[in-house]
Amino acid sequence: xxxxxxxxxxxxxxxxxxxxxxxxxxxxxxxxxxxxxxxxxxxxxxxxxxxxxxxxxxxxxxxxxxxxxxxxxxxxxxxxxxxxxxxxxxxxxxxxxxxxxxxxxxxxxxxxxxxxxxxxxxxxxxxxxxxxxxxxxxxxxxxxxxxxxxxxxxxxxxxxxxxxxxxxxxxxxxxxxxxxxxxxxxxxxxxxxxxxxxxxxxxxxxxxxxxxxxxxxxxxxxxxxxxxxxxxxxxxxxxxxxxxxxxxxxxxxxxxxxxxxxxxxxxxxxxxxxxxxxxxxxxxxxxxxxxxxxxxxxxxxxxxxxxxxxxxxxxxxxxxxxxxxxxxxxxxxxxxxxxxxxxxxxxxxxxxxxxxxxxxxxxxxxxxxxxxxxxxxxxxxxxxxxxxxxxxxxxxxxxxxxxxxxxxxxxxxxxxxxxxxxxxxxxxxxxxxxxxxxxxxxxxxxxxxxxxxxxxxxxxxxxxxxxxxxxxxxxxxxxxxxxxxxxxxxxxxxxxxxxxxxxxx
Numbered sequence: 001x002x003x004x005x006x007x008x009x010x011x012x013x014x015x016x017x018x019x020x021x022x023x024x025x026x027x028x029x030x031x032x033x034x035x036x037x038x039x040x041x042x043x044x045x046x047x048x049x050x051x052x053x054x055x056x057x058x059x060x061x062x063x064x065x066x067x068x069x070x071x072x073x074x075x076x077x078x079x080x081x082x083x084x085x086x087x088x089x090x091x092x093x094x095x096x097x098x099x100x101x102x103x104x105x106x107x108x109x110x111x112x113x114x115x116x117x118x119x120x121x122x123x124x125x126x127x128x129x130x131x132x133x134x135x136x137x138x139x140x141x142x143x144x145x146x147x148x149x150x151x152x153x154x155x156x157x158x159x160x161x162x163x164x165x166x167x168x169x170x171x172x173x174x175x176x177x178x179x180x181x182x183x184x185x186x187x188x189x190x191x192x193x194x195x196x197x198x199x200x201x202x203x204x205x206x207x208x209x210x211x212x213x214x215x216x217x218x219x220x221x222x223x224x225x226x227x228x229x230x231x232x233x234x235x236x237x238x239x240x241x242x243x244x245x246x247x248x249x250x251x252x253x254x255x256x257x258x259x260x261x262x263x264x265x266x267x268x269x270x271x272x273x274x275x276x277x278x279x280x281x282x283x284x285x286x287x288x289x290x291x292x293x294x295x296x297x298x299x300x301x302x303x304x305x306x307x308x309x310x311x312x313x314x315x316x317x318x319x320x321x322x323x324x325x326x327x328x329x330x331x332x333x334x335x336x337x338x339x340x341x342x343x344x345x346x347x348x349x350x351x352x353x354x355x356x357x358x359x360x361x362x363x364x365x366x367x368x369x370x371x372x373x374x375x376x377x378x379x380x381x382x383x384x385x386x387x388x389x390x391x392x393x394x395x396x397x398x399x400x401x402x403x404x405x406x407x408x409x410x411x412x413x414x415x416x417x418x419x420x421x422x423x424x425x426x427x428x429x430x431x432x433x434x435x436x437x438x439x440x441x442x443x444x445x446x447x448x449x450x451x452x453x454x455x456x457x458x459x460x461x462x463x464x465x466x467x468x469x470x471x472x473x474x475x476x477x478x479x480x481x482x483x484x485x486x487x488x489x490x491x492x493x494x495x496x497x498x499x500x501x502x503x504x505x
Contacts, residue, residue: 027233027236030236040243052064065083065086069083076280077108077112084107087101096132105118105121106119115146125143126139133171141177144157164177172207173198176210179198183221192218196211196215205239206242208234209238212232213249213252235247235248250273254266254269409445422454429495457503
């Protein structure tokens with residue numbers, strides 16, 4: 001059932017936006033099933049060992065031992081070597097069994113990097129008429145593997161492949177060896193077709209793992225990185241299901257993912273490769289895996305350090321932005337406060353201007369009327385009484401004195417209507433009880449010092465200007481201001497500021 005579901009699953013994820021992510025999740029799921037595959041492997045081996053104990057002939061024992069060798073070949077090199085040697089006791093005079101036994105021992109030596117000894121054991125090619133297709137398969141697999149390790153001998157590999165192809169061009173092993181030859185010769189289309197046909201003919205996890213790995217090499221040489229990763233994952237899945245401990249798929253996939261900065265998966269797979277190589281005693285992979293593991297660990301630590309530096313910079317930038325935001329917020333609040341104060345000031349000025357402008361326009365109108373009446377009176381006096389009577393009127397006191405009192409009264413009434421608590425607030429600052437005059441008519445009247453402070457509250461702080469407005473000397477202004485400031489205990493500037501802030505509207 002799983003053989004059907006997995007291809008369907010891969011077909012489905014290939015249509016999504018993140019096929020690699022989905023395929024890696026599938027691979028991780030297969031990794032989690034390794035204990036189950038391991039248990040099945042042990043059960044199968046136990047069954048074969050029981051069959052070996054009950055086998056009645058050399059040929060039956062040889063076949064059972066060979067099946068045990070095939071089980072352990074990708075899983076544990078020591079066990080595979082032991083069973084390969086044990087086959088020798090049951091070969092007899094059978095040429096096919098002898099060839100298979102020698103090929104199996106040679107393959108074990110190849111996995112230990114002992115290529116010359118492997119060639120010596122293999123000896124000359126088997127005589128086709130005296131051996132079976134199974135013997136050809138293992139002999140040419142071992143011979144091509146042994147020769148492939150030396151690039152200078154690739155012509156011999158091609159010759160052995162062609163020789164095998166002439167004997168059997170339909171077996172999965174012959175198809176796979178020919179696919180490798182076509183791949184080495186850059187005939188990628190033909191290589192891919194042969195590889196897929198070999199997987200179909202072989203129909204085992206071994207050929208699926210081997211074939212997909214070869215397809216990943218073809219994809220790499222064609223520059224198709226995404227397809228390469230896809231085939232490497234398929235190869236790794238087949239290796240897991242075959243309980244293989246020596247493989248290329250995970251090791252190569254780890255290198256590819258490391259280059260793409262996927263250190264999490266790369267480190268996981270290369271560590272798995274090291275553990276499996278040690279478990280299988282596969283010396284050809286142990287050294288490379290340990291070196292790769294060290295390299296990936298260093299790369300991962302560097303990536304983590306880089307990520308930490310990036311995070312630190314981000315935190316510093318975020319803290320700076322937060323501090324800037326706080327400063328901007330404070331500045332906005334200060335600006336809003338100043339704006340509110342300015343609005344309050346403008347509103348206050350508007351009220352003051354409206355009140356005083358109305359009062360003094362009315363007062364000016366009255367003065368114009370009074371001046372006009374005075375002119376009429378003077379003309380009449382001049383006509384009836386002559387120059388002497390006109391001179392007597394002009395010399396007499398009264399008009400300016402009475403009008404200045406009226407001028408003060410209008411100022412006092414208008415100011416008190418705007419700032420009714422001003423006198424009381426001044427008393428709190430200076431500690432001097434200010435007296436108010438209430439002349440005939442009950443209109444409020446302020447003392448001279450209060451009028452000086454009233455003008456300061458209205459924003460007129462220049463003593464000369466104050467003296468002109470109130471018709472008093474500048475010295476009088478200074479005297480009153482000095483007396484009240486000393487009573488308050490404030491500096492000149494602080495005193496003026498305190499008076500100007502009284503009775504905010």
